[in-house]
Amino acid sequence: MEVALRTPEILDLVFQHLRFTDELTTSVDARSSLPFTARWRKNKASLLNAALACRAFFVPAMSNLWWRVNGIMPFIKLLPSATLKNTPRVEYDYVTTSREWILEEELDEKALERFDFYARMVVQILDMGRKSDENITALLIQLAEVRPSKVCFPKLRSFKAYYYNPDPWLFYTSPTLNELLLIATNWSDDKFKTMTSMVGRLPTRSPELQVLQIPFIPNQRSLGALVQLQALRELTLVGSVPAQSVPLPALLTSLSTLPRLEKLDIFCPHPMNDEDFLTAPVESSSETWYPELTSIALTGDVTTNHQVIQYFLPKALKEVKLRLLWTERPESTNADEIQLLTQAMQPFASTLKSFSIKCDLSLDRQTGLFGSLLTPRGFVSVGKDVFTPLFGLSHLEELELDSTLAARELKDPFLLSLAQAWPGLKKLTLPHTMSVDCRTAPFTFSGIQRMAQSLPLLEELSLDFSAVDVPVSGLAALQLKTLDVRMSPIKRKRAAAVTLSRAFPNLETLKYSGDVHNSNLKQQQVWREVAAWLPVLTGRYCSANDDDDDLPLTPPSVRGHHTAVDVYDIMPPGAVGINLGGHDYYSDEDSDDPLGYDEPDDY
Secondary structure, rough: OOOHOOHHHHHHHHOOOOOOOOOOOOOOOOHOOOHHHHHHHHHHHHHHHHHOHHHHHHHHHHHHHHHHEOOOOOHOOOOOOOEEEEEEEEEEEEEEEEEEEOOOOOOOOOOHHHHHHHHOOOEEEEEEOOOOEOOOOHHHHHHHOOOOOOOOOOOEEEEEOOOOOHHHHHOOOOOOOOOOEEOOOOOOHHHHHHHHHHHHHHHHHOOOOOEEEEEEEHHHHHHHHHOOOOOEEEEEEEEOOOOOOHHHHHHHHHHHOOOOOOOOEEEOOOOHHHHHHHOOOOOOOOOOOOOOOOOOEEEEOOOHHHHHHHHHHOOOOOOEEEEEOOOOOOOOOOHHHHHHHOOOOOOHOOOOOOEEEEEEHHHHHHHOOOOOOOOHHHOOEHHHHHHHHHHHHOOOOOEEEEOOOOOOOHHHHHHHHHHHHHOOOEEOOOOOOOOOOOOOOEHHHHHHHHHHOOOOOOOOOOOOEEEOOOOOOOOOOOOOOEEEOOOOOOOOOOHHHHHHHHHHOOOEEEEEEOOOOOOHHHHHHHHHHHHHHHHHHHOOOOOHHHHHHOOOOOOOOOOOOOEEEEEEEOOOOOOOOOOOOOOOOOOOOOOOOOOOOOOOOOO
């Protein structure tokens, strides 16, 4: 132990386990994510306490504490002469007060010692927005005069903006930057000029950039800058489509010259005209046309997505993700359109490993595109024919046909056919299969067990099934780690918990629908209690997480155990909730055996 305390490298490895590495997966305003920020504060407190406990701990603990920070404000507060001042401002006929950060004294090298000490530790910056209207523009201009933005954060490798705050962005575009994600949704056309200017500077300020996401389809100037980023491996262009944006054919043609591009995620909302129809160049098999591309993700209407897929037929794609939008409310014939997309995957049979289809369930006010809103419970109905073209993809490892699709005619034999077609499957998400009244599910629990047993690599499974059926005794799928039960019908919570623990003893995450539009909150509460019991039944309880209960959580999530719980909402905005009543509900609170240890196997 004494040797470890004297070795900085060993201490750094120890404190790396306390780093806050959680990712904020939602694109909404990050400031509303209370559980995320609460976990971050708790993590920072642990590292700060370690730094103050021992001199040997100070540098390695602080390096991991400042490894990721929220914006530039923590550094502004390190400047000794930085002061928040209230400034009167006249707007129309009113006098208002704005808060502005200013420097009361000139900055010198001594005043920047603490700033530089901590800035050298930063590797990731998440800009989650300011809590008030504080203005730091004037202060940043003064700071840039003594600390040029290129050398302000010498180790910075990742910047993610969840909030539109462009003032400090130039401080983040350093030569070491590898990842730049502008994720926020509050962009508008009037901010397009600022965004274009920033993208235009990337080739000279961050030439080694490898991952880039911008919230608009670029204009000609921005596109010219993008194709100069020769190290770019992942590019995401989603969000608004300003009037100056280049057409989709010209965009794809220009991006084809990027020598290292592996993943392309693009937003193509408007159907293309006949003259814009995409065709791959004759020399498409050469090394100069998307030489490294293996993954595409497309957002748009069915026709445009299909055309883009045809454009990439010469490439040996390993991953295809489709997110469907419509220019008008979808009709029941959309099943044929979904099948058209699955048929388009057949040319990639020898290479494709991941395929997904999702349907947007809302009206995008910015683009005017609808998701599926007409069919029962807001789903686009599909049949077995949608799966038939996919059975030839023998190398498939991940398949996700989102629960926004509905395939109510599927039965247990279909599950076994999936296992035969894709023996190497690791992740499976099936469409919504419950009846229109959401009272019955076609898949039995025994059918789920047999399918999971036939897929030795399956780790994540999402589908509807009947949690009231009798399971197969002694049949366990040890490899399954994540199970999404959605709103599967359930009668006895005790029996369901014991059944899941015996069938999937290594289960780490249980997901269920926390549909706030649904009138049957009792159904949700049953799955909540099942999820709370599972860690005890599977032996995956972790006493180290007991103090997680003091975090502000978004109900009804459960924390404190290795078996995590994820709650989500699958209902489209404005859809009518359906009462899932009709099942008997048995209360187990007064039972002498509340966890079901003594219950026979044939319950």
